[in-house]
Amino acid sequence: MxxxxxxxxxxHLGSRAGFPSVEANLDEIQRSMHNHLAQPVKRKSDHQSVSEKTLWDPDDPTMAGKYEVNFRVTNNGRFEWKKDGIDYYIHYMPPNLQxxxxxxxxxxxxxxxxxxxxxxxxxxxxxxxxxxxxxxxxxxxxxxxxxxxxxxxxxxxxxxxxxxxxxxxxxxxxxxxxxxxxxxxxxxxxxxxxxxxxxxxxxxxxxxxxxxxxxxxxxxxxxxxxxxxxxxxxxxxxxxxxxxxxxxxxxxxxxxxxxxxxxxxxxxxxxx
Known part of the structure; x- marks a missing residue:
């Protein structure tokens, strides 16, 4: 065996998924992606990796440190958001997770x-x-x-x-x-x-x-x-x-x- x-x-990762609300679930995913170390964050315009923290204030782990960036679950393994007019994404899941x-x-x-x-x-x-x-x-x-x-x-x-x-x-x-x-x-x-x-x-x-x-x-x-x-x-x-x-x-x-x-x-x- x-x-x-x-x-x-x-x-579906964009659902409530057991949390009190969809928003609470997305907040938790956003925090997790802020702390994620393996897959890089990339700019959507040129797909280049960036090191800047764009999801959460690195000096404030509380909810007050969350950046309002329209964090969202899209398709094909991606989470996407926009900060200061720039679109970003991370491939936390494989692209075949359509x-x-x-x-x-x-x-x-x-x-x-x-x-x-x-x-x-x-x-x-x-x-x-x-x-x-x-x-x-x-x-x-x-x-x-x-x-x-x-x-x-x-x-x-x-x-x-x-x-x-x-x-x-x-x-x-x-x-x-x-x-x-x-x-x-x-x-x-x-x-x-x-x-x-x-x-x-x-x-x-x-x-x-x-x-x-x-x-x-x-x-x-x-x-x-x-x-x-x-x-x-x-x-x-x-x-x-x-x-x-x-x-x-x-x-x-x-x-x-x-x-x-x-x-x-x-x-x-x-x-x-």
Missing amino acids: IIDSHAHIFP TMEAGPEFLKVMMEYVGIDKAVLQCASVYGKLNYYYLNVIHEYGDLFYPLYQPEEMRAYSDEQIMQLRDFVKFGFRAIWFAGSEKCFTAKYRPFWDEVSALKLPVFWSFHPNQYTDLSRGLLDWVHRYPNIINIIAQSFPMSLIRVDGRFALPDFMREFTQLDNVLFELAYPIS
């Missing part, structure tokens, strides 16, 4: 074509808030896909979020996806992680490349506290760790992970 550990399906959505049947056919038996459906805010979308997938394609549950990371420690985690596990989720931060390793989050441990749920971690080293150090301390939780580090290792000679420059402390049975690294082409 061949299992793809990192696959995605999602509704309609900017990828449903379960689309992935199913691709898997059949290349001989993949099952797939783990990962998450990220750029695709939407997908927990309820994934519930339908579990109901209709439960023998093919393993969707990951994504909590509200900034308040995962709350009683409400812990109760919701229990409910979604009852509905068929078998693991969670978590966008890591330094806060998530603090004592405040222990009630949540205690519940994850009790439910025996693997955790798929997503670390932003700019915080990869610091968050990996935090994870190393954390995994000793929760030795029975299986951890998978998604898209290891980020391009920010690649040296000029093409080799990875891993911090020495990360070698300690090789001695642990409950930490796995997903080796895949990093898009960030």
Whole structure:
């Protein structure tokens, strides 16, 4: 059996996609593209890459820092916007994503074509808030896909979020996806992680490349506290760790992970 550990399906990226509104979804995608490191931003007039930050104030990560640039989802993998009279775009998705959505049947056919038996459906805010979308997938394609549950990371420690985690596990989720931060390793989050441990749920971690080293150090301390939780580090290792000679420059402390049975690294082409 061949299992793809990192696959995605999602509704139209210009829809509400699980957010309270279409506008809230577009705000999140705009923020994600501001922080994106792999695909370049290009001018639409001559298709040349630009380094200027045109989506968000780099000194203000709050909503007040968002530039009003008519950010929009177009077609063929592109997000487009206009700042100071100049049109820009980024190809976050491949050009063959013509309609900017990828449903379960689309992935199913691709898997059949290349001989993949099952797939783990990962998450990220750029695709939407997908927990309820994934519930339908579990109901209709439960023998093919393993969707990951994504909590509200900034308040995962709350009683409400812990109760919701229990409910979604009852509905068929078998693991969670978590966008890591330094806060998530603090004592405040222990009630949540205690519940994850009790439910025996693997955790798929997503670390932003700019915080990869610091968050990996935090994870190393954390995994000793929760030795029975299986951890998978998604898209290891980020391009920010690649040296000029093409080799990875891993911090020495990360070698300690090789001695642990409950930490796995997903080796895949990093898009960030």
